[in-house]
Amino acid sequence: MNRRQFLHSAATFGALTAAEFAPWQSISAATMEISDFVRGPTVKDHPLRQISSHVWMIFSPDGFPTPENQGMMCNITFVDTAKGLVVVDSGASVQIGEMAIRQLKKAFKKPVIAIINTHYHGDHWLGNHAYVDAYGDKLPRYSHPGTIKAIQGIQGNMWRTLMEQWTNQATMGTRVVPPDQPLENGAELKFGDVTLRMHHFGTVHTPFDLCVEVVEDKVMLIGDVAMDRRIANMDDGSYLGTLKAYDALEKTGCTIWLPGHGEPGADVLKWNRELFEGIYRPCEQAIKNGTALEEAKAQVLKDPRVASRARDTKGFDTNIGKYVSLAYLEAEAAGF
Numbered sequence: 012m013n014r015r016q017f018l019h020s021a022a023t024f025g026a027l028t029a030a031e032f033a034p035w036q037s038i039s040a041a042t043m044e045i046s047d048f049v050r051g052p053t054v055k056d057h058p059l060r061q062i063s064s065h066v067w068m069i070f071s072p073d074g075f076p077t078p079e080n081q082g083m084m085c086n087i088t089f090v091d092t093a094k095g096l097v098v099v100d101s102g103a104s105v106q107i108g109e110m111a112i113r114q115l116k117k118a119f120k121k122p123v124i125a126i127i128n129t130h131y132h133g134d135h136w137l138g139n140h141a142y143v144d145a146y147g148d149k150l151p152r153y154s155h156p157g158t159i160k161a162i163q164g165i166q167g168n169m170w171r172t173l174m175e176q177w178t179n180q181a182t183m184g185t186r187v188v189p190p191d192q193p194l195e196n197g198a199e200l201k202f203g204d205v206t207l208r209m210h211h212f213g214t215v216h217t218p219f220d221l222c223v224e225v226v227e228d229k230v231m232l233i234g235d236v237a238m239d240r241r242i243a244n245m246d247d248g249s250y251l252g253t254l255k256a257y258d259a260l261e262k263t264g265c266t267i268w269l270p271g272h273g274e275p276g277a278d279v280l281k282w283n284r285e286l287f288e289g290i291y292r293p294c295e296q297a298i299k300n301g302t303a304l305e306e307a308k309a310q311v312l313k314d315p316r317v318a319s320r321a322r323d324t325k326g327f328d329t330n331i332g333k334y335v336s337l338a339y340l341e342a343e344a345a346g347f
Protein backbone atom coordinates (compact mmCIF):
# COMPACT_ATOMS: atom_id res chain seq x y z
CA MET A 12 0.00 0.00 0.00
CA ASN A 13 1.48 3.34 -0.98
CA ARG A 14 1.00 6.51 1.01
CA ARG A 15 -1.83 7.74 -1.18
CA GLN A 16 -3.79 4.50 -0.88
CA PHE A 17 -3.13 4.46 2.85
CA LEU A 18 -4.45 7.98 3.28
CA HIS A 19 -7.47 7.14 1.18
CA SER A 20 -8.39 4.05 3.15
CA ALA A 21 -7.67 5.81 6.44
CA ALA A 22 -10.01 8.60 5.41
CA THR A 23 -12.69 6.09 4.48
CA PHE A 24 -12.23 4.26 7.74
CA GLY A 25 -12.32 7.56 9.60
CA ALA A 26 -15.56 8.55 7.92
CA LEU A 27 -17.20 5.24 8.72
CA THR A 28 -16.07 5.39 12.31
CA ALA A 29 -17.32 8.93 12.71
CA ALA A 30 -20.68 7.91 11.26
CA GLU A 31 -20.93 4.86 13.45
CA PHE A 32 -20.23 6.75 16.62
CA ALA A 33 -21.84 10.04 15.71
CA PRO A 34 -24.24 11.39 18.34
CA TRP A 35 -27.06 10.85 15.85
CA GLN A 36 -26.31 7.12 15.93
CA SER A 37 -26.53 6.89 19.69
CA ILE A 38 -29.78 8.85 19.66
CA SER A 39 -31.05 6.48 17.03
CA ALA A 40 -30.16 3.47 19.20
CA ALA A 41 -31.94 5.06 22.14
CA THR A 42 -35.06 5.65 20.04
CA MET A 43 -35.40 1.89 19.66
CA GLU A 44 -36.23 1.70 23.34
CA ILE A 45 -38.25 4.86 23.71
CA SER A 46 -39.83 4.99 20.25
CA ASP A 47 -43.18 5.94 21.76
CA PHE A 48 -41.68 9.22 22.93
CA VAL A 49 -39.85 10.15 19.76
CA ARG A 50 -42.13 12.04 17.46
CA GLY A 51 -41.98 14.34 14.52
CA PRO A 52 -43.00 17.96 15.17
CA THR A 53 -46.55 19.28 15.47
CA VAL A 54 -48.36 20.11 12.22
CA LYS A 55 -49.55 23.72 11.89
CA ASP A 56 -53.30 24.35 11.98
CA HIS A 57 -55.27 24.11 8.74
CA PRO A 58 -58.80 25.56 8.83
CA LEU A 59 -62.07 23.63 8.78
CA ARG A 60 -64.37 24.43 5.88
CA GLN A 61 -68.08 23.63 5.55
CA ILE A 62 -69.13 21.93 2.29
CA SER A 63 -72.82 21.11 2.90
CA SER A 64 -75.19 20.98 5.86
CA HIS A 65 -73.46 17.92 7.40
CA VAL A 66 -70.09 17.80 5.63
CA TRP A 67 -66.91 19.63 6.64
CA MET A 68 -63.36 19.28 5.45
CA ILE A 69 -59.77 20.25 6.12
CA PHE A 70 -58.29 21.02 2.73
CA SER A 71 -54.74 19.93 1.85
CA PRO A 72 -53.17 22.38 -0.59
CA ASP A 73 -50.29 20.08 -1.60
CA GLY A 74 -50.58 16.96 -3.74
CA PHE A 75 -47.52 15.06 -2.56
CA PRO A 76 -45.65 14.58 0.75
CA THR A 77 -42.54 16.66 1.49
CA PRO A 78 -40.48 17.48 4.59
CA GLU A 79 -42.02 20.99 4.51
CA ASN A 80 -45.68 19.91 4.43
CA GLN A 81 -45.02 17.00 6.88
CA GLY A 82 -47.24 14.70 4.82
CA MET A 83 -50.22 17.07 4.70
CA MET A 84 -51.36 15.99 1.23
CA CYS A 85 -54.83 14.48 1.60
CA ASN A 86 -58.14 16.19 2.39
CA ILE A 87 -59.68 15.14 5.70
CA THR A 88 -63.48 14.99 5.77
CA PHE A 89 -65.93 15.10 8.69
CA VAL A 90 -69.61 14.27 8.75
CA ASP A 91 -71.45 16.13 11.51
CA THR A 92 -74.26 13.86 12.76
CA ALA A 93 -76.64 14.04 15.71
CA LYS A 94 -74.67 11.17 17.31
CA GLY A 95 -71.20 12.66 16.82
CA LEU A 96 -68.56 13.23 14.16
CA VAL A 97 -67.56 10.67 11.55
CA VAL A 98 -64.09 11.06 10.00
CA VAL A 99 -63.60 9.96 6.41
CA ASP A 100 -59.86 9.55 5.70
CA SER A 101 -57.68 10.59 8.59
CA GLY A 102 -54.53 11.95 6.92
CA ALA A 103 -50.93 10.74 6.74
CA SER A 104 -49.67 10.84 10.34
CA VAL A 105 -50.52 10.97 14.03
CA GLN A 106 -49.47 14.65 13.95
CA ILE A 107 -51.96 15.42 11.16
CA GLY A 108 -54.67 13.57 13.07
CA GLU A 109 -53.90 15.60 16.19
CA MET A 110 -54.04 18.84 14.19
CA ALA A 111 -57.47 17.86 12.84
CA ILE A 112 -58.74 17.01 16.35
CA ARG A 113 -57.64 20.48 17.54
CA GLN A 114 -59.80 22.06 14.82
CA LEU A 115 -62.77 19.79 15.67
CA LYS A 116 -62.58 20.73 19.34
CA LYS A 117 -62.71 24.44 18.46
CA ALA A 118 -65.78 24.04 16.20
CA PHE A 119 -67.86 21.23 17.76
CA LYS A 120 -68.88 20.14 21.22
CA LYS A 121 -69.16 16.48 20.22
CA PRO A 122 -66.82 13.51 19.98
CA VAL A 123 -65.59 11.53 17.00
CA ILE A 124 -67.65 8.32 16.94
CA ALA A 125 -66.28 6.51 13.86
CA ILE A 126 -63.66 6.58 11.13
CA ILE A 127 -64.04 5.37 7.54
CA ASN A 128 -60.90 4.79 5.48
CA THR A 129 -61.61 4.84 1.72
CA HIS A 130 -58.58 2.72 0.70
CA TYR A 131 -55.17 1.48 1.83
CA HIS A 132 -52.88 4.32 0.65
CA GLY A 133 -51.26 5.70 3.80
CA ASP A 134 -52.26 9.34 3.39
CA HIS A 135 -55.87 8.16 3.95
CA TRP A 136 -55.46 6.20 7.20
CA LEU A 137 -52.15 6.79 9.04
CA GLY A 138 -53.92 9.53 11.04
CA ASN A 139 -56.16 6.86 12.67
CA HIS A 140 -53.58 6.66 15.49
CA ALA A 141 -54.50 10.15 16.77
CA TYR A 142 -58.22 9.33 16.97
CA VAL A 143 -57.81 6.13 19.01
CA ASP A 144 -55.48 8.04 21.34
CA ALA A 145 -58.12 10.76 21.78
CA TYR A 146 -61.36 8.72 21.70
CA GLY A 147 -60.28 5.22 22.79
CA ASP A 148 -59.26 1.93 21.19
CA LYS A 149 -62.91 0.94 20.76
CA LEU A 150 -63.52 3.70 18.21
CA PRO A 151 -64.94 1.81 15.19
CA ARG A 152 -62.81 2.10 12.06
CA TYR A 153 -64.62 1.02 8.92
CA SER A 154 -63.32 0.04 5.51
CA HIS A 155 -63.72 -2.48 2.73
CA PRO A 156 -62.57 -5.96 3.89
CA GLY A 157 -59.82 -5.92 1.24
CA THR A 158 -58.48 -2.64 2.61
CA ILE A 159 -58.51 -3.99 6.18
CA LYS A 160 -56.48 -7.02 5.09
CA ALA A 161 -54.03 -4.91 3.08
CA ILE A 162 -53.31 -2.52 5.97
CA GLN A 163 -53.05 -5.36 8.50
CA GLY A 164 -50.62 -6.97 6.04
CA ILE A 165 -47.79 -5.51 4.01
CA GLN A 166 -49.35 -2.12 3.10
CA GLY A 167 -49.54 -0.97 6.72
CA ASN A 168 -45.88 -0.81 7.67
CA MET A 169 -44.82 -0.06 4.11
CA TRP A 170 -46.83 3.17 4.05
CA ARG A 171 -45.73 4.16 7.54
CA THR A 172 -42.08 3.79 6.54
CA LEU A 173 -42.50 5.49 3.17
CA MET A 174 -44.24 8.47 4.74
CA GLU A 175 -41.36 8.87 7.22
CA GLN A 176 -38.86 8.83 4.35
CA TRP A 177 -40.76 11.28 2.15
CA THR A 178 -41.19 13.75 5.02
CA ASN A 179 -37.65 13.40 6.41
CA GLN A 180 -39.03 11.74 9.58
CA ALA A 181 -41.67 14.42 10.25
CA THR A 182 -44.30 11.68 10.72
CA MET A 183 -42.17 9.73 13.25
CA GLY A 184 -44.16 8.28 16.12
CA THR A 185 -47.12 7.27 13.94
CA ARG A 186 -48.46 3.79 14.70
CA VAL A 187 -50.27 1.55 12.22
CA VAL A 188 -53.88 1.47 13.45
CA PRO A 189 -55.75 -0.49 10.77
CA PRO A 190 -59.50 -0.28 10.16
CA ASP A 191 -61.28 -3.24 11.77
CA GLN A 192 -64.97 -3.09 10.76
CA PRO A 193 -65.72 -4.43 7.26
CA LEU A 194 -68.20 -2.70 4.94
CA GLU A 195 -69.30 -4.06 1.58
CA ASN A 196 -70.98 -2.36 -1.37
CA GLY A 197 -74.47 -1.14 -0.43
CA ALA A 198 -73.88 -1.13 3.33
CA GLU A 199 -75.48 1.78 5.20
CA LEU A 200 -74.46 3.36 8.48
CA LYS A 201 -77.09 5.49 10.23
CA PHE A 202 -76.01 8.09 12.76
CA GLY A 203 -79.25 9.80 13.85
CA ASP A 204 -80.08 12.30 11.12
CA VAL A 205 -77.41 11.17 8.66
CA THR A 206 -77.17 8.06 6.48
CA LEU A 207 -73.84 7.01 4.97
CA ARG A 208 -74.14 4.59 2.03
CA MET A 209 -71.09 2.67 0.79
CA HIS A 210 -70.27 2.13 -2.87
CA HIS A 211 -67.66 -0.32 -4.14
CA PHE A 212 -67.21 -0.73 -7.89
CA GLY A 213 -64.49 -3.38 -8.12
CA THR A 214 -61.01 -2.23 -9.11
CA VAL A 215 -60.96 1.54 -9.65
CA HIS A 216 -58.02 3.34 -7.97
CA THR A 217 -57.26 0.20 -5.91
CA PRO A 218 -59.22 -3.08 -5.86
CA PHE A 219 -61.07 -2.05 -2.69
CA ASP A 220 -62.03 1.65 -2.83
CA LEU A 221 -65.13 2.72 -0.93
CA CYS A 222 -67.04 5.85 -1.96
CA VAL A 223 -69.13 7.21 0.91
CA GLU A 224 -72.46 8.83 0.01
CA VAL A 225 -73.79 11.35 2.51
CA VAL A 226 -77.36 10.60 1.46
CA GLU A 227 -79.19 13.60 2.98
CA ASP A 228 -76.69 16.08 1.48
CA LYS A 229 -76.25 14.50 -1.99
CA VAL A 230 -72.50 14.65 -1.39
CA MET A 231 -70.22 11.77 -2.38
CA LEU A 232 -66.87 11.36 -0.63
CA ILE A 233 -64.96 9.69 -3.44
CA GLY A 234 -61.51 9.12 -1.93
CA ASP A 235 -59.04 8.74 -4.80
CA VAL A 236 -61.56 7.32 -7.28
CA ALA A 237 -61.43 10.78 -8.87
CA MET A 238 -59.13 13.72 -8.26
CA ASP A 239 -59.14 17.37 -9.06
CA ARG A 240 -56.01 18.68 -10.79
CA ARG A 241 -53.80 15.82 -9.66
CA ILE A 242 -52.91 12.63 -11.49
CA ALA A 243 -53.82 9.57 -9.47
CA ASN A 244 -51.49 6.75 -8.53
CA MET A 245 -52.75 4.00 -10.85
CA ASP A 246 -50.29 1.27 -9.83
CA ASP A 247 -53.07 -0.93 -8.47
CA GLY A 248 -55.93 0.71 -10.37
CA SER A 249 -57.81 0.33 -13.64
CA TYR A 250 -58.66 2.97 -16.23
CA LEU A 251 -61.65 1.03 -17.55
CA GLY A 252 -62.76 0.28 -13.99
CA THR A 253 -62.55 3.99 -13.21
CA LEU A 254 -64.60 5.03 -16.23
CA LYS A 255 -67.21 2.39 -15.36
CA ALA A 256 -67.32 3.62 -11.76
CA TYR A 257 -67.97 7.20 -12.97
CA ASP A 258 -71.00 5.97 -14.96
CA ALA A 259 -72.39 4.36 -11.80
CA LEU A 260 -71.53 7.33 -9.57
CA GLU A 261 -73.30 9.76 -11.91
CA LYS A 262 -76.51 7.72 -11.52
CA THR A 263 -76.58 8.28 -7.74
CA GLY A 264 -77.85 11.85 -8.17
CA CYS A 265 -75.11 13.36 -6.02
CA THR A 266 -74.30 16.96 -6.83
CA ILE A 267 -70.96 17.44 -5.05
CA TRP A 268 -67.96 15.12 -5.42
CA LEU A 269 -65.45 15.52 -2.61
CA PRO A 270 -62.07 13.99 -3.53
CA GLY A 271 -59.09 13.09 -1.35
CA HIS A 272 -56.99 15.48 -3.41
CA GLY A 273 -58.07 18.82 -4.83
CA GLU A 274 -61.19 20.95 -4.53
CA PRO A 275 -64.68 19.47 -4.14
CA GLY A 276 -67.28 20.46 -6.72
CA ALA A 277 -69.80 19.41 -9.35
CA ASP A 278 -67.21 18.82 -12.10
CA VAL A 279 -64.61 16.57 -10.44
CA LEU A 280 -65.75 13.39 -12.23
CA LYS A 281 -65.94 15.21 -15.55
CA TRP A 282 -62.42 16.63 -15.16
CA ASN A 283 -60.92 13.26 -14.26
CA ARG A 284 -62.97 11.34 -16.86
CA GLU A 285 -61.63 13.49 -19.69
CA LEU A 286 -58.04 13.17 -18.43
CA PHE A 287 -58.33 9.37 -18.21
CA GLU A 288 -60.12 9.09 -21.59
CA GLY A 289 -57.27 11.15 -23.03
CA ILE A 290 -54.73 8.72 -21.59
CA TYR A 291 -56.55 5.43 -22.17
CA ARG A 292 -58.22 5.82 -25.58
CA PRO A 293 -55.02 6.62 -27.53
CA CYS A 294 -53.43 3.55 -25.89
CA GLU A 295 -56.41 1.43 -26.87
CA GLN A 296 -56.08 2.70 -30.46
CA ALA A 297 -52.34 2.01 -30.42
CA ILE A 298 -52.95 -1.60 -29.39
CA LYS A 299 -55.56 -1.99 -32.17
CA ASN A 300 -53.09 -0.57 -34.72
CA GLY A 301 -50.12 -2.52 -33.39
CA THR A 302 -48.32 0.73 -32.52
CA ALA A 303 -45.46 0.67 -30.00
CA LEU A 304 -45.67 2.18 -26.51
CA GLU A 305 -43.42 5.17 -27.33
CA GLU A 306 -45.72 6.23 -30.15
CA ALA A 307 -48.76 5.76 -27.89
CA LYS A 308 -47.12 8.09 -25.35
CA ALA A 309 -46.63 10.74 -28.03
CA GLN A 310 -50.31 10.42 -28.99
CA VAL A 311 -51.42 10.78 -25.37
CA LEU A 312 -49.36 13.93 -24.85
CA LYS A 313 -50.88 15.43 -28.02
CA ASP A 314 -54.45 14.52 -27.04
CA PRO A 315 -56.28 17.79 -26.29
CA ARG A 316 -57.94 16.26 -23.19
CA VAL A 317 -54.47 15.62 -21.75
CA ALA A 318 -52.57 18.58 -23.20
CA SER A 319 -55.11 21.09 -21.89
CA ARG A 320 -54.76 19.69 -18.34
CA ALA A 321 -51.01 19.06 -18.21
CA ARG A 322 -49.95 22.42 -16.87
CA ASP A 323 -52.23 22.65 -13.82
CA THR A 324 -52.15 18.95 -12.91
CA LYS A 325 -49.99 18.21 -9.85
CA GLY A 326 -47.41 15.50 -10.51
CA PHE A 327 -48.05 15.45 -14.26
CA ASP A 328 -44.48 15.54 -15.59
CA THR A 329 -43.09 12.97 -13.18
CA ASN A 330 -45.98 10.51 -13.50
CA ILE A 331 -47.46 10.69 -16.98
CA GLY A 332 -44.93 8.32 -18.58
CA LYS A 333 -45.57 5.59 -16.04
CA TYR A 334 -49.35 5.96 -16.18
CA VAL A 335 -49.40 5.83 -19.98
CA SER A 336 -47.43 2.57 -19.73
CA LEU A 337 -50.04 1.22 -17.30
CA ALA A 338 -52.86 2.28 -19.64
CA TYR A 339 -51.09 0.61 -22.55
CA LEU A 340 -50.70 -2.65 -20.58
CA GLU A 341 -54.32 -2.52 -19.52
CA ALA A 342 -55.49 -1.96 -23.10
CA GLU A 343 -53.30 -4.86 -24.22
CA ALA A 344 -54.76 -7.11 -21.51
CA ALA A 345 -58.29 -6.01 -22.42
CA GLY A 346 -57.71 -7.92 -25.65
CA PHE A 347 -57.61 -5.46 -28.51
Ligand SMILES: [Zn+2]
Pocket residue numbers: 130132216235244
Ligand atom coordinates in the same frame (compact mmCIF):
# COMPACT_ATOMS: atom_id res chain seq x y z
ZN1 LIG B 1 -54.77 6.71 -3.15
